[in-house]
Amino acid sequence: MIKKHLNPIIIGKICSPYGILGWNKMFSFTENKKSIFKYSPLFYFKSNIINSLKIVQWKSIKNYFLIKIKNVNDRNTASLFTNKKIFIYSNQIQKKNNEYLWNEILLCKIFNINKNFLGIVVKILRTYTNDILIVKKNNCKEILIPFIKKKIIKRIHIKKKKIIVNWRE
Structure with missing residues (x-):
């Protein structure tokens, strides 16, 4: 169950598989696109259950990223992550005084x-x-x-x- 009091914030989206070795395309919604990799843990929904997302490698390609998710080693497994939204909880963001999201x-x-x-x-x-x-x-x-x-x-x-x-x- 999602922790409503912690305000989940969607910060990216996993897209289609890329190649046959278990990579996926990913879009970051953060202002500085690479900032998405500073947050840990990252989460995603699968069958209405919150799961932790462990990205073990990433590469920057034009306006998106290629990501390698832990234990995902083939295209079929990578396709299970297609269109999954990536989120964090608001308490993971450190804001200074008078800052807001x-x-x-x-x-x-x-x-x-x-x-x-x-x-x-x-x-x-x-x-x-x-x-x-x-x-x-x-x-x-x-x-x-x-x-x-x-x-x-x-x-x-x-x-x-x-x-x-x-x-x-």
Whole structure:
């Protein structure tokens, strides 16, 4: 059973087998892609059971990695890991004061500096210049708010799930 109070965080995905010697392709969702290998232990679900994932070797290939999982030595066994999401628990991440994770921003209530409720963060888009909060209020259309600290994002209260922005409706 997953430990809900520890907040599981998906940080990658195992993809298709690669070759015949038990390697898999893997995508990392961490900001610095190689950071995924700093976390230990890694976990994945198999038949609704949490399992530890032991990566014994890895290679960087363009925008993904090749990984060798412990005791996986052939393509058929590697195929059993196809589309498995890799996760860690939030207590495995060491944060400094005033740091937060993107998943902590999700579902935060957004208020402008005039205390008007703008909606709830439903998604975060990564762009080349800056990230964008996608905010939705009831069933209305989405509001896109650039994540630019100080200029637009005035205050983030993670514990209160509240963000204050300099933004008009």
